[in-house]
Amino acid sequence: MKESGLRNSCKDMKILAIETTGKYGSASVIDETGLIYSAASSEEMNHLRGMITLIDAALRAAGITKNELTHVAASVGPGSFTGIRIGVTTARIMSQMLNVPCIAVSTLEAMATGALDKAISSGALYVVPVINARRHQTYAGVYEAVFTSDYEHQSAVPVMEEKQYMIEDLLEELKCKTAEYSGAAAFFTGDGIDAYGDIIKSTMSEGSYLFADEELRYQHAESVAKIALRKAVRGETLSYNELMPEYMRLAEAEQRLRAGTLSDRIRFPAK
Amino acid sequence: MKDGRFLTLGIETSCDETAASVVADGRFVMSNVISSQIDIHTAYGGVVPEIASRKHLERINDVIGKALEDAEVSPKEIDLIGVTYGPGLVGALLIGVAAAKAMAYACDIPLVGVNHMHGHIAANYLEHNELEPPFMALIVSGGHTEIVNVPDYNKCEKLGGTRDDAAGEAFDKVARVIGLGYPGGPKIDKAAKEGDPDSIAFKRVYLEQGSLDFSFSGLKTQALNYLNQERQAGREINVNNVAASFQEAVVEVIADKAVMAAERYGQKRIVMAGGVASNSRLRALMEEKAGSRGIDVLKPSPVLCTDNGAMIASAAYYAYRSGVKPDLELDAVPGLEF
Missing domain, CATH: 3.30.420.40 (ATPase, nucleotide binding domain)
Structure with a gap:
């Protein structure tokens, strides 16, 4: 993007952010001043049916029409494969049809950002978004609250890679981290708490962990919007075909094909 | 506009x-x-x-x-x-x-x-710009084998369907077992052209008298058993003959029932639809059986x-x-x- 174009778009931004990777869907609109308007579903896994209604409600709350949007951002995962696809497909098509760029936002980074204020006020050093991927697996990352260069805001900076962890492995690594500073606590957020809360409690030492309250534990488009605004200002935009899901996992059949263990019981036994 | x-x-x-x-x-x-x-x-x-x-x-x-x-x-x-x-x-x-x-x-x-x-x-x-309901429809695909009465543009009355495997599914499974691979339908169609449809006596499953339903799982099992038996006896399998005989057993029942349905409901046209509707033997047999009773058969081109x-x-x-x-x-x- 040309510099003049960038400056121009910084002046007047209206970014739609979509979050469908978790249990509850939501949509937010953020403008260049950071003002956010949102709509969220209270129905679980209602993403496909409810998405357009949420987007429309967020736009109405912001008092703008879809034609005034300058960017469309999506939480691209990790999370529910189906949920990711609904959000990313919606964002890609809206971007194509409205002729505006896309912005990809990591779901884990958005969750860390959403929990940041509460983590800081609780005195935690690390923010740990954990998504339940079943059978002791998680998608997780570890972030540290760091002041931005203007010392006005704090942002979540990754200190451990976003990837798939077995919950036990994640906690082992985290224990080493919290042990580096005495009294350093980790602030957990995400539905990983619901699934692995007991494991976290029994592994982490007393006082070294905190859990996000249920009302800010789950993915929300507001955090997606905040990160999207920063990326838009930096010009980190994509074309609709570049907006891709971050599944963090191959399809099971593909894993087996690569490992050479694809079932062929239907095939006629070789002689 | x-x-x-x-x-x-x-x-x-x-x-x-x-x-x-x-x-x-x-x-x-x-x-x-x-x-x-x-x-x-x-x-x-x-x-x-x-x-x-x-x-x-x-x-x-x-x-x-x-x-x-x-x-x-x-x-x-x-x-x-x-x-x-x-x-x-x-x-x-x-x-x-x-x-x-x-x-x-x-x-x-x-x-x-x-x-x-x-x-x-x-x-x-x-495909047929003059076509309007009413007519009888035969839908045959990888997931469906259905006979549907279409009295109006937005009315579809299902008269019969498969009770187990769809026709296309049976084609896929047998094609895989005789080494023709996926997708089975077109591959069986091609191989069958070089084979003798009467070489192996596969059963025709008509179910109860007058039923418009289908069942292909028994036929599929019969084909698998036949192949097993031949291989165990050390006899070489003629893939083209298996494909032709199996295909014939499937499409003959489909064609008979589609014509029966059209006659029962007094429809003068049968329209074919679905991936298996492009099977050349099914198309030919439908024209033969329906034609002899004064019923027209319409079918879309393969791409449709x-x-x-x-x-x-x-x-x-x-x-x-x-x-x-x-x-x-x-x-x-x-x-x-x-």
Whole structure:
């Protein structure tokens, strides 16, 4: 993007952010001043049916029409494969049809950002978004609250890679981290708490962990919007075909094909 | 609208084809883009739902874009969007539905959901511009073997269907076992042309007297047992003969029942639909059996037999015209009935 174009778009931004990777869907609109308007579903896994209604409600709350949007951002995962696809497909098509760029936002980074204020006020050093991927697996990352260069805001900076962890492995690594500073606590957020809360409690030492309250534990488009605004200002935009899901996992059949263990019981036994 | 014609965009992602098409006045195909994933799924011996869903997402924008471009229309000129919302693979369906809704919302175009099976029937409206209901429909595909009475554009009465495997499914399984591979239908059709349909006595399963239902699992088992037995006896298997005999056993029953249904309901036309409707032996046998009773057989060209967006656009056009309300809260319904 040309510099003049960038400056121009910084002046007047209206970014739609979509979050469908978790249990509850939501949509937010953020403008260049950071003002956010949102709509969220209270129905679980209602993403496909409810998405357009949420987007429309967020736009109405912001008092703008879809034609005034300058960017469309999506939480691209990790999370529910189906949920990711609904959000990313919606964002890609809206971007194509409205002729505006896309912005990809990591779901884990958005969750860390959403929990940041509460983590800081609780005195935690690390923010740990954990998504339940079943059978002791998680998608997780570890972030540290760091002041931005203007010392006005704090942002979540990754200190451990976003990837798939077995919950036990994640906690082992985290224990080493919290042990580096005495009294350093980790602030957990995400539905990983619901699934692995007991494991976290029994592994982490007393006082070294905190859990996000249920009302800010789950993915929300507001955090997606905040990160999207920063990326838009930096010009980190994509074309609709570049907006891709971050599944963090191959399809099971593909894993087996690569490992050479694809079932062929239907095939006629070789002689 | 363009040049006074009502334009419908049809979107289809229920299985392994990402497809979109622009159809004018419900009848005239202006573009028909089909991006098949067959090459990808062949390595797995069948469609892998998770992989199909991922590929649909990657391809949907360009498929819709190309459908508009080939038809030389802009999104603003589209009057209606139709999308398959079932039956099909849920993960695959929802890409089409999410895309259709996002486009309908972004461009202020009404959206209606289309039953994939109604779409297959509507493929005939595109091929035969004079065709109007009533008629009898025979739908044969990888997932379906159904006889449907069509008294009106938006009425479909299912008279019979398979109780176990669909015809296409049976073709796929037997093709795999005799080493022809996936997709089985076209491969069996080809091999059968070189074989003798009377060489192996596979049974014809008609079920109860007068039933319009089908059952192919017993026939499939019989074919597997035959192959086992021959291999154990050390006899060489003539793949072409197996394909021809098996195919004959499947299509003969289908043709007989379709003709029986048309006669029972006094229909003078049978329209064929679905992927297996392009099977050359089924087409020939249908003409032979129906023709001798004064019943016409209509069938779409092979490109309209496979899953495509044009048939969805046509079905959407007639649904919308008959008063089906546009719906931006449309959901995918994988087990959608007729």
